[in-house]
Amino acid sequence: MKVEIASREFVKSYHSTPPRLRDYNISLVDELSPAMNIPIILYYSNDNHCSSSRCKHLKRSLSKVLTRFYPFAGRYIKDSFKVDCSDQGAEFVEVVVDVSLDDFISQTKNEKMELLNCLLLRPIGAGDEVTDPLLAVQVNAFACGGWVIGVLASHKIADMSTSSSFIDKWVINAKQLLEGMDENHEYPMSPRWTSASLFPGKKLSGLPCGLPRVKEDSDDHKIVTKVFSFNKSSILRICEMARLDKSSERLATRVQSVFGIIGKAIMDIQVANHASSKEFLVSQTVNMREKTDPPIHKNQCGNLFLVSTAHIVAGKRGVEFQSIVNLLTQSVRREVENCKTILSVGGQVIITDGFDRLTRTLANLDSSSNLVFTDWSKFPFYEADFGLGKPV
CATH class of the missing domain: 3.30.559.10 (Chloramphenicol acetyltransferase-like domain)
Incomplete structure (x- = not known):
């Protein structure tokens, strides 16, 4: 070419x-x-x-x-x-x-x-x-x-x-x-x-x-890029698998379910290669726009996102899929709640906390691994x- x-x-x-x-x-x-x-x-x-x-x-x-x-x-x-x-x-x-x-x-x-x-x-x-x-x-x-x-x-x-x-x-x-x-x-x-x-x-x-x-x-630079395609029926099955409470009609979101199944695969491989438990910090970005009080307009430019983090320990047998999705969902919901008060006094601390956790993990990759997910769908x-x- x-x-x-x-x-x-x-x-x-x-x-x-x-x-x-x-x-x-x-x-x-x-x-x-x-x-x-x-x-x-x-x-x-x-x-x-x-x-x-x-x-x-x-x-x-x-x-x-x-x-x-x-x-x-x-x-x-x-x-x-x-x-x-x-x-x-x-x-x-x-x-x-x-x-x-x-x-x-x-x-x-x-x-x-x-x-x-x-x-x-x-x-x-x-x-x-x-x-x-x-x-x-x-x-x-x-x-x-x-x-x-x-x-x-x-x-x-x-x-x-x-x-x-x-x-x-x-x-x-x-x-x-x-x-x-x-x-x-x-x-x-x-x-x-x-x-x-x-x-x-x-x-x-x-x-x-x-x-x-x-x-x-x-x-x-040891960069590997892969494309995985999930059709609609596959995503619905993954969402059903992710549901902790089988009696609930509420499914996990498509995004959290797909992140969870990819994250589980990565974590299980990492643990298998190390033959021991391993710590992971899983991060996602959360768009602040229209979630704050008062709402930040969707046409507001710049960087307006929070970093949600979930700490996960994978044992020798890996990690449970439902627990990953549950932790990812909770971490995002926590940051969505934080958006409601982020424009008040102390909002800057909310912003820096997620970035600080991510920075510390990146600086100490010998003892832990970092997974960063972002959703453009x-x-x-x-x-x-x-x-x-x-x-x-």
């Missing part, structure tokens, strides 16, 4: 916009988040558009959405814990891939997952140098006419909810341009970049992401139609 760069540039925000603030102060949760890039890869079938016209359309609509997501066009200044919002631009690259999209996907299904790095412009790890763009987009044109958008957003200013909101608003702008709408037309519910007023920063160091700046090599990525068709 051959990948060639066709064009590279920095896309700046649309110029007929009100002046933006010079600096954007990051919040406490932003500070604690790892200095890494969040990857999103969207696959599209042939839309019968030439590559150059498609890229022109995407760049123009990207320029418009950056007026509302202006920190993405800036640069993070880690010494001052701020984003310089002087519109240095988001990096945008078009590449040409000399295989068909179907051939590429079939190779990744055969466990050549490192090929996914070819669809992304930059490494996932360690993205907090002053020259690093906070948003990088790579549009991949395949020989069959299929195409792929690879998006990297800095975790220092965005969680997955923010990244999803960004793509949603980018899609709206792209469709507006195709429909010939007024370029000054506003879309509803503009993003809000005021998280630092809710949770002021303390200039704390973030979670170590453990990934270097170079393009990740799965062999060098509720984000509407399959609706990301830029006017050229939905992702496949």
Whole structure:
């Protein structure tokens, strides 16, 4: 497979916009988040558009959405814990891939997952140098006419909810341009970049992401990526298996049940390899938005999540599936309850507690192991139609 760069540039925000603030102060949760890039890869079938016209359309609509997501066009200044919002631009690259999209996907299904790095412009790890763009987009044109958008957003200013909101608003702008709408037309519910007023920063160091700046090599860094597919009936059976109280009609959630069965497999293998009991810290992220009192709006940008943790000890025979799911469920419910008081005095302690537990475990992996789960199933990525068709 051959990948060639066709064009590279920095896309700046649309110029007929009100002046933006010079600096954007990051919040406490932003500070604690790892200095890494969040990857999103969207696959599209042939839309019968030439590559150059498609890229022109995407760049123009990207320029418009950056007026509302202006920190993405800036640069993070880690010494001052701020984003310089002087519109240095988001990096945008078009590449040409000399295989068909179907051939590429079939190779990744055969466990050549490192090929996914070819669809992304930059490494996932360690993205907090002053020259690093906070948003990088790579549009991949395949020989069959299929195409792929690879998006990297800095975790220092965005969680997955923010990244999803960004793509949603980018899609709206792209469709507006195709429909010939007024370029000054506003879309509803503009993003809000005021998280630092809710949770002021303390200039704390973030979670170590453990990934270097170079393009990740799965062999060098012992990274293994697998895809497991669960159909609807399988998930229902797993939910039924996870129910501790068989007399209750209430099943465990789909997410907790799937996390539980994957977690059990990992823990049982670890214990079998060590021939002794082993401690695990299992972590999940909990979105604060619309769970606080008063509710934080779903269009609030930045990092707005708590880290729920469950401590599990696996014996020589492994761990019971139902107990894992029960502990995961309880830990998430605890953080959802914490959301109700997090905007009051003492809320910052609630935020730092989960991060502290995770950091301590990462620093002491000889005596314990860490499992981190995150759920993207509720984000509407399959609706990301830029006017050229939905992702496949």
